[in-house]
Amino acid sequence: MWKRRLRSLTPHLLLTGGLTLSACGGGSTPDPTADKLDSVMIFGAKAIPLGNTQKLQISEDHLSGSGEIIFDQPLPGMNSSSAFLLGLKIEEGGFVEIHAYCSSRLEGGIRLRIELNNQNWNFVLSREEVEIPLRNLEVLVDPSSGELDLGLEIHHQETPAHILLWNPLANDTFILDTLDVGSPGNGSGRFWGIRFHQAKILRAERTNIRYAHDE
């Protein structure tokens, strides 16, 4: 039955893939004068740019400039665990925010904001008005390239959400646990996406959770 269901899904997947390819066709950079783009394929997943896309540059393996995208496929559910791998580079005065368990408009979710101001890196975990500054995360930045790699893991079936950060370039070494610094709470949606300004997103994908524990 399961295999039959998969077979029945195949034409649908092919159709979806075809539509996606047609949306991506014609080059990797969108029309800079367009206010809104159709869905695009980025990091192997379907995503939808939101808002003003004039400064958003999209290719198959990175995003750059300024803009915001929401990934089309939702997270497993509001009561689930999810993990994300991020790679990014921020220009002076820029920022990157990853939103998880948010609405399809990037609202109401858990937000990790990373910004570079006056050569200082700032990391803030937040949800609505609750903000938790995170310290000593500069270790994630490669001093030679200025690129930052990060693993973000959210156990959203817990209340408040249990959030962990780890370093994907150092054997997923665990570097932060909201049990130690406090949790901003739980999001109200089941989507995830990215908002960024003067930055380059080199990697943004879902991955297996690293720190599952018995309930």
Next chain:
Amino acid sequence: MRMTSKTWALVVFWASTFCTALQATENINIGAAVDMVANKGFGDDAPSDDRLFIRSAEISLFGPADHLFDGRLTLAAHPEDGAAKLEVHEAFIGSSRLIPHIRFKVGQFFLGVGRLNQLHQHEWAFIETPTVHKMFFGSEGVIDAGGEVSFAIPTSFPLELTLGLTNGWTFGHSHTEGKNPDIPTHYARVSSLQSLGDPGDIQVGTSYLGRKSKEKKRTHLLGLDVTFKDKRGTRLRWLVETENWFRHERTGGAEAEMTYGKYLYAQYGITDEWAVGVGTNLFVYLNKESASGRHLRDQTFGAFPVVSYIPSHYVQLRTAYQIEAQRLSGEKDRLHHMISAQAIFTLGAHSEHKF
């Protein structure tokens, strides 16, 4: 309290010694239960532990506190993050003698909704937690502190109403004490236990549970549980149990998430000691959509045959096989298998079995 895995044996030894020493104490029943599980998974991300582990080791003291009240204290240790975490599972005082036809309890306890949530895990008829129970109540069940009252509704057939109100600072698994909720956890269950004569006895219950967290997450759970038992002497000839649960959850003005799940387990007792059974699992997201508005049919379904050997009230041995298929949008389809074995033993007294 956290212990290294090396202290498990000491806990069990201490429990048995403690039980033996105190068994003679007047009016106090003391018992210990140890639930050992070994499993091995195959396939895509099987949720197995791939080892033998003590799933729970618990010690219970229960009995009349005086001529009106009964009390119960249950301490249980579970593995968490590689160590054993000891916690209070139950600590309540109650009475069925203070007010005629009314039972009540105050303290900390498993919430009186559904079927599995009211039983200790070592009292279940199978090894692994059904998917819907795991998703809605956690791997074992929801415990909270508050009050619960049950009374018989005066009708021509047996009908019992249970009402409960608990703190609701947390619900399910949490590492913190939570926050004072906008609406605490409240629940109601209406159940009827009927004898069908020769075929056996059947219990039907409907449950509602609601809560609104500090973060404005409003949860409604609606459930239907049915249990049928055909017991001939000491042989449980047939056991059929099922729970169906629907959950509606919304945070603030965001879109609601609606999910449904069920399990069905049927067991046939070949002899007084040996039984075979098979269960099915289903969990479905009812209103999941992609950001572009495409309806997604995410679901999990599976089956789990079980063989049980129960030579006495004090020892249960089981083995089971589980197959489960999972489709979640944005992830590869998963199909995994798991084989499990379980040994449960109890020392000293154990409380009367619920139906």
